[in-house]
Amino acid sequence: MSAHLPPLPPVGGETTGVNVVDLITREHRELLALCEELTASGTDAARRRTLAQVLVASLSRHLSAEEQYLYPAVRSTVPDGDGLTTRELQEDQALLVALRMLDAAGDGDRAERAANVAERLHRHAEAAAGELVPLLARLVPVEDLIRLGNRFEMAEEAAPTRPHPGTPLRPPWNKVVDPAVALVDKVRDVIGRRTTYHRDL
Incomplete structure (x- = not known):
């Protein structure tokens, strides 16, 4: 069964890139590892502040791409894909609210708010690994999964770096609003010298 995507131009005669299943699985592992270090008792306040910035930005981009593709x-x-995605969108909305609270946290309450994000992220990753991703891998041709992976990566680069629970969660409006909101976020990131990528830790 096709995922109903217009084709991307092939490179070298075949569709190339990262399978969306592998991409999401890898990103969930990385996000959970960030949460683990952020909530560890031995992490000092300055490191925790930077880790929180990266987690907020990375998870905001990740959720935006999931909602778009x-x-x-x-x-x-x-x-019953509609029922499954409606449930996940509701959970993602709560995760975005928790992420916004973490983003606004001071040093004194950052650990507690990070623990709330970590708990919600664990549930999000378990739902993907236990249900959504295996179903998609079984029902969608691998070429479509690669095309989805390509779009997912492009969407992340154009996505907000801060949580915006009030923006649209479904296409087509999120594909219009998220990149516009992202421009403002990225200007704020530059002005505030905010760390937003795991590679910059």
């Missing part, structure tokens, strides 16, 4: 693919190809 993963959930629509699940909705169009998986039996």
Whole structure:
């Protein structure tokens, strides 16, 4: 069953890139590792502050890309995909609110708010690994999964670096609003010298 995507131009005669299943699985591992270090008792305040910035930015980008491409693919190809994605969007909304609270946290309450984000992120990753991703891998041709991975990566680069629970969660509006909001976020990141990528830690 196709994920109903227009084709990307092939490179070297075949579709190349990262399979969206592998990409999401890897990113969930990286995000959970960030949470683990952020909530560890031995992490000092300055490091915790930087880790929180990277987690907020990385998870904001990740959720935006899932809402733009993963959930629509699940909705169009998986039996009861609409019910599954509606449930996940509700959970993601709560995760974005928790992420916003972490982003606004001072040193004194950062650990507690990070623990709340970590708990919600664990649930998010378990739902993907236990249900959404295996169903997608079974029902969607590998070429479509690679094309989804390509779009997912492009969406992340154009996504907000801060949580915006009030913005649209479904296409087509999130594909219009998220990049516009992202421009403002990225200007604020530069002005505030904010660390937003794991590679910069």
